[in-house]
Amino acid sequence: MDISKLTDVKKVDLCKKYFLIGACFLPLVWVVNTFWFFSDAFCKPINCHRRQIRKYVIGSIIGSVFWVILLSSWEIFFQYYRAQGLVWTDYLTFVFPSGRV
Amino acid sequence: MHFNVAYMVLYTPFVKETDSIVEKGLMSLGNALIMLLVVVFMTVLLIVFYKYKFYRVIHGWLIVSSCLLLFLFTTIYVQEVMKSFDISPSAVLVLFGLANYGVVGMMCIHWKGPLLLQQFYLITMSALMALVFIKYLPEWTVWFVLFVISVWDLVAVLTPKGPLRYLVETAQERNEPIFPALIYSSGVIYPYVLVTAVENPGESREPREPREQPTDTEGKFQLAVPSTSTGFAPAPDTGAKRAKVKRVAQKVQIETQSTSQGEGSGGVRVERVPTRPVQQEPPMQQHHDDFQEERGVKLGLGDFIFYSVLLGKASSYFDWNTTIACYVAILIGLCFTLVLLAVFKRALPALPISIFSGLIFYFCTRWIITPFVTHVSQNCLLY
Numbered sequence: 001m002d003i004s005k006l007t008d009v010k011k012v013d014l015c016k017k018y019f020l021i022g023a024c025f026l027p028l029v030w031v032v033n034t035f036w037f038f039s040d041a042f043c044k045p046i047n048c049h050r051r052q053i054r055k056y057v058i059g060s061i062i063g064s065v066f067w068v069i070l071l072s073s074w075e076i077f078f079q080y081y082r083a084q085g086l087v088w089t090d091y092l093t094f095v096f097p098s099g100r101v
Numbered sequence: 102m103h104f105n106v107a108y109m110v111l112y113t114p115f116v117k118e119t120d121s122i123v124e125k126g127l128m129s130l131g132n133a134l135i136m137l138l139v140v141v142f143m144t145v146l147l148i149v150f151y152k153y154k155f156y157r158v159i160h161g162w163l164i165v166s167s168c169l170l171l172f173l174f175t176t177i178y179v180q181e182v183m184k185s186f187d188i189s190p191s192a193v194l195v196l197f198g199l200a201n202y203g204v205v206g207m208m209c210i211h212w213k214g215p216l217l218l219q220q221f222y223l224i225t226m227s228a229l230m231a232l233v234f235i236k237y238l239p240e241w242t243v244w245f246v247l248f249v250i251s252v253w254d255l256v257a258v259l260t261p262k263g264p265l266r267y268l269v270e271t272a273q274e275r276n277e278p279i280f281p282a283l284i285y286s287s288g289v290i291y292p293y294v295l296v297t298a299v300e301n302p303g304e305s306r307e308p309r310e311p312r313e314q315p316t317d318t319e320g321k322f323q324l325a326v327p328s329t330s331t332g333f334a335p336a337p338d339t340g341a342k343r344a345k346v347k348r349v350a351q352k353v354q355i356e357t358q359s360t361s362q363g364e365g366s367g368g369v370r371v372e373r374v375p376t377r378p379v380q381q382e383p384p385m386q387q388h389h390d391d392f393q394e395e396r397g398v399k400l401g402l403g404d405f406i407f408y409s410v411l412l413g414k415a416s417s418y419f420d421w422n423t424t425i426a427c428y429v430a431i432l433i434g435l436c437f438t439l440v441l442l443a444v445f446k447r448a449l450p451a452l453p454i455s456i457f458s459g460l461i462f463y464f465c466t467r468w469i470i471t472p473f474v475t476h477v478s479q480n481c482l483l484y
Contacts, residue, residue, distance in 0.1 A: 001213050014213060021208070028201035029208070036215045071194060078191040094192040097184045 003036065008049035011040060012056075019056045027067035030060040112136050113242050125241055132238075133245035137253055144257070148264045151271060163280060167210055170226045171203040178229060216286075223285045227402050231409030235417065243414050247407060247456050254450040269448050286399045404451045408435075411459045422474065423466045430462035431455045 003011055015037050022029035034057055041057040044050060082089035112135055115128035150159050176199055183189065206226075209219040238246065257263040272279050408431050416424040434455030442449050477483050 002216060025197075026201055026204055028205050032205060032215065032218065071197070075191060075194050078193075082189075082191075089191075092191050092193060093189055094195040095180050095183045095189060097187045097189055099187055 012049050012052050015053050015056045030064045033060040129241035129245045132242040133249045137249045171206045174229050227405035231406050234410045235413040251453040251456040254452040258450040415463050422471050426462040426466040427459045430458040434458045
């Protein structure tokens, strides 16, 4: 869809829906929300609708950053212990590449 | 994946190892005809559902198929990629990431999402489906299947009783778009004005808005080019052997803009300049307010899948000549199809021209050009 054809009310509605959907452990939705509504939130003259969109976009940005930090710290933690060869890491590994000769 | 092979054997049962060319050819032809039968059956099923207005069934079918593609096949693909790149993330991260990817995909395809992302997901799914075909169909069967499906496309769209033509015409009569998950569109959003265009093909120009670009009025013609459509959903339990293959219907739409009335009757050219017909929208418009249809050239996903199959199979022999030849052939075929679309202004199949030219180019390159080039460069005559 092209949001430039939507009315402001509908834009706010869509942004809000994306924000709420992203709150269900779906940071990618937040990322998409950020990129999609960024120009509407920050690059255009302000009015009451844009203020709301701005609110949701900022929320999405903060949420995405939080999830990125969380997931990367988990992954670093996991790989550190996996390199040491602990057994519990084997249970959580997704695939065992056999490597090349 | 073992179960994939098992499913494919269901469709292509003739897999005896043999050296005789005739036998191989006959087996491949048999396989191709069986796949064609499956496709025809699924198409007829879809038409029946559409005719009797079982829209929920069709939507459910589409959602299940796209779920399958987005989650299961992507997981398998990601697994293979990780094995070949030697990276081994935790299952938590991978499953979380895949769940996110799948959910965003479902939202973009079936609900609302950025156009670019929707195009990305549709292309990715088509490529994945093509990969399945390339990997799990037997050698010669692929070529026969391509040929047979193109012939079917031609027949189904152009004959007066063709099922796909019926589908398109019914959709036009009912003033509905064909299901959103089946079409790839390359334009910008545009309120749905199919009604006027179809009823009055010569008069469907909205009068200019004074504040719009002054040199363009617009007429919209829907020229649909649907093709085959089948559904793929493996049975949930291991015992059941039923599986339906899904490819999605093919359709090409073209929107034309004629030059302004001030400049006389212009020619027809395809453009994607967004104009907004605010005033003269027909009353139907209000019903379709939330129902926004993209402008620009539209192509069905089945087209993408079979083009990708052709190209992927051609490149799997590690020869750049054939790959580039097929690529060029497919693109030229597509351009030619679009030109024909503008000329005839009616439903045209998008597969045959591209696939036939691709096949011709592939076999000529493989059997004639490549040995010639190899021979010539080995003897240092050229290159």
